[in-house]
Every structure is written in structure tokens, then in C-alpha cells.
Amino acid sequence: MWFPTIVIVVVGITQIESRDCSELSSVTNLKIARTDSSLTIEWTASNSAEECLEGYELCLSAISFENTNTTCYNVSKNETSFSSNDDIYYCVNYKATVTVLGADGLKLRSSYGSLEALAPTTIDSTMIQSVSVDNVTASGATISWEPVYKDSPCALHYSVCYLEDDSAGSPGCYTMINTSDTAIKLPYLKCLTNYTVNVSAVFLDKTTSSVVTTAFRTSGAVKVVVSSMMLTMILFIASL
Structure with a gap:
């Protein structure tokens, strides 16, 4: 008598752990250093999960008595410093803000770092x-x-x-x-x-x-010279 052979295959199920990217951690230790020709901004990276992190947005503000000018840059998630080669001015406060850019458009703004104004070596110099x-x-x-x-x-x-x-x-x-x-x-x-x-x-x-x-x-006043014939014509027209 023939008996059928039954083969039972057991398939293992591996549980894949998914990361929660709904929350991001900010960067820390944000600092600004200044040289004669540039500014360098440094920070400690966000400890958010690698797959949750897209990069950083760094905004640098120059604040004077009258104006505030802000420029923003996109920075790779692998970078923890940035150098600005824009013109550096005396008597300007600089403020940097780093925003952590996450997956699905999530953003988390960090606390900012600032650099106090630097005055000229002689305040009465020619301006x-x-x-x-x-x-x-x-x-x-x-x-x-x-x-x-x-x-x-x-x-x-x-x-x-x-x-x-x-x-x-x-x-x-x-x-x-x-x-x-x-x-x-x-x-x-x-x-x-x-x-x-x-x-x-x-x-x-x-x-x-x-x-x-x-x-x-100053120059002299402009004189208007009217000929006698023109004056006669003007008076004639005015009398009509």
C-alpha cells in the first residue's frame, strides 16, 4: 500500500524593528569662531537615528545698529562645521541657528550661538x-x-x-x-x-x-532774456 509523504516546511518569521522618526534631537554645543576673513560655526551632531536625519539648515545673521541680514545654507548631515567666506564686518553681532532636517519634512530648531560685536582697533579712525x-x-x-x-x-x-x-x-x-x-x-x-x-x-x-x-x-541764477518783439507779441496775445 502506498502512503503519501507529507513535508512540513516551517518558515521563520523575522521581526523588523522600525525606527520612530517622529521626534528629532537638536544639535548641541553650537559655537561661532571668528578670524580676520571668515566665520566658522561648529556643533555636535544630532543623535537622531541615521535614517531619520536628512541634514541641517544653518542660518547666519549679521546684526548691526540699523539692520539684520540673514543668510541660510544647506549642510550635509555628515558635517558638523561650516565656514562663511562672506565679508566680515566690525561692530556687527553674528548669530547662528542650526535647524535639524528630518525625514518627511520634520524640523527641529536648536538653540543658537552668538558672537559679540568686534569694534575697530581705534574708534576714532576715519570712517x-x-x-x-x-x-x-x-x-x-x-x-x-x-x-x-x-x-x-x-x-x-x-x-x-x-x-x-x-x-x-x-x-x-x-x-x-x-x-x-x-x-x-x-x-x-x-x-x-x-x-x-x-x-x-x-x-x-x-x-x-x-x-x-x-x-x-554755487552757480549764478539763470536769467531769462525777452526781446522787445517777443514782449510785444506776449502783450498782444494777453490783450485778446
């Missing part, structure tokens, strides 16, 4: 490179200047003063609050008159930088 005069008329002129440092982050504001030559009076002065503005039009000047202009930067403690001076002379 204005040059001053020029343009668009001179009988009653006005445009004064413009070039700062030593872009937007003069060390300065609270600019001071522009002008005075007639040989005048015993007080100069007229303008305060330029926005240090990104580097020009001003002087109105209500006298024709055929010599003027001297002084431009300087004013610091937070009210001291001033070295003054840069220039001079100019």
Missing part, C-alpha cells in the same frame, strides 16, 4: 573715505560720500554740516539716521557763494570719526 559734490545749481547741491565700511555698522548715524565761507554764523547740519544712505541734497543755498561741507560718522557714545571736508561754489 569716511571721500566726499564729492554733484548737481550744483544756484540754490542747491548734492553731497555724497563713500564709507570705509559698507553701511558703516560701527556708526549710529552720519553728520553732514555746511557753512558759507567767511561766515560767522553756525553751520547747517543734517543727521543721516540710515547709514546705508550716502547722499543728501542741500537746498536753499545762495547763488555764487562758496560753501564748505564736513561729513563724519557719529558713534553710539556720541564721539565722531575723523571729519572729511570738501568745498564747492
Whole structure:
């Protein structure tokens, strides 16, 4: 008699452990170091699971008296430092923030690191490179200047003063609050008159930088000459 053979195959089941990527850990020990030409930001990596981590977003803010400029960069998850070769300025506070980028668009912002403002070696150094005069008329002129440092982050504001030559009076002065503005039009000047202009930067403690001076002379008033024939025609038309 034939008996069928029954083969029983036992298949092992392996349990695969899945990672929970719903939570991310932040980076730690975030620091900013400065050299003469660059900033270096360093941190200790996030201890989130490898498969949960996509990378980092590093944002660097430059904070002066008047403005805050922020630039962000994408950084590989294998990196724990970043060097910025953008222009580094005096009298600017720098702040760095690293955001951990995780799977499925998750983000976790870390605490930030900061670097205090660095002042010039001499606070009364020249902050204005040059001053020029343009668009001179009988009653006005445009004064413009070039700062030593872009937007003069060390300065609270600019001071522009002008005075007639040989005048015993007080100069007229303008305060330029926005240090990104580097020009001003002087109105209500006298024709055929010599003027001297002084431009300087004013610091937070009210001291001033070295003054840069220039001079100019206003033009004569424009005269309108009307011929007798033209005047007769104008009077004739007006009488109609």
C-alpha cells in the first residue's frame, strides 16, 4: 500500500524593528569662531537615528545698529562645521541657528550661538573715505560720500554740516539716521557763494570719526532774456 509523504516546511518569521522618526534631537554645543576673513560655526551632531536625519539648515545673521541680514545654507548631515567666506564686518553681532532636517519634512530648531560685536582697533579712525559734490545749481547741491565700511555698522548715524565761507554764523547740519544712505541734497543755498561741507560718522557714545571736508561754489541764477518783439507779441496775445 502506498502512503503519501507529507513535508512540513516551517518558515521563520523575522521581526523588523522600525525606527520612530517622529521626534528629532537638536544639535548641541553650537559655537561661532571668528578670524580676520571668515566665520566658522561648529556643533555636535544630532543623535537622531541615521535614517531619520536628512541634514541641517544653518542660518547666519549679521546684526548691526540699523539692520539684520540673514543668510541660510544647506549642510550635509555628515558635517558638523561650516565656514562663511562672506565679508566680515566690525561692530556687527553674528548669530547662528542650526535647524535639524528630518525625514518627511520634520524640523527641529536648536538653540543658537552668538558672537559679540568686534569694534575697530581705534574708534576714532576715519570712517569716511571721500566726499564729492554733484548737481550744483544756484540754490542747491548734492553731497555724497563713500564709507570705509559698507553701511558703516560701527556708526549710529552720519553728520553732514555746511557753512558759507567767511561766515560767522553756525553751520547747517543734517543727521543721516540710515547709514546705508550716502547722499543728501542741500537746498536753499545762495547763488555764487562758496560753501564748505564736513561729513563724519557719529558713534553710539556720541564721539565722531575723523571729519572729511570738501568745498564747492554755487552757480549764478539763470536769467531769462525777452526781446522787445517777443514782449510785444506776449502783450498782444494777453490783450485778446
